[in-house]
Amino acid sequence: MELVGSIIMLGIIVLSIIVFSVLTVTTRKILRSATYLLFTLFATAGIYFQLDYEFLGAVQIAVYAGGIVVLFVFSILLTSRPGDNSAKLTSKKHVLGLIAAVGTLVVAGYALFSRCTALCTKLSPMKDYTMDNLGTDLLGSGAGQYLLPFEAISVLLLACIIGGIVVARKR
């Protein structure tokens, strides 16, 4: 039996994830869509915090909510007038999208529920997860440590910065 507080907290998080992700794809105004995306990302960070991954939750808030959503808002304001509604959906496209989404739901849901015993796993206490261990794993070069991907990501980010400047500059 767990604390009532954490159950209520999870209920709020799950409800807001579902509601805001549906609103993100159904609202007609694109700036609102970006705002609902922000709320969805915050709720995701809430899930990470609840599962005791504090560092990951902080990264989620800093990079996604702080970086990517700001980029989205800037580019929306640069490319479209914020008050505009998007055009009405044609019913053919609407049906196609619904079929794809429900198909994904059915296939993935079936795959999940056919593994029903694994789904009922309960939360067990985490072994040696400290900030110290995390840093050692991220920057160590031994077995099961992540120095090489870390460096590859840093080179990728540099390439991304240069590429962004080259693509978007004025000619």
Added chain:
Amino acid sequence: MELTMLYYIIPSLIMFCCGVYGFITRKNMIAILISLELMLNAVDINFVVFNRFLFPGQMEGMFFTLFAIAIAAAETALAIAIIINLFRVAKNIDVEDVNEMKF
């Protein structure tokens, strides 16, 4: 009531399906990119939840999510640079109107 893995997987599944729906029905390129972010985020949740519930002694899923977040940030920045450049050339970012890939 016990908090099992199910309560974390279901919202991520619904989030992914919303992403698929938005990816197909939207016309604005930035809205398509937003749907893509939803899908990426749902996959990140799955990695973390499976890691935490099934292998609580390891951290592979968490690190994978960490790197996936970084790559998603890079990908979004580049895509937005391309979209803004396209807007400068074509004055329009609807996928149905932009159909020739040349300057």
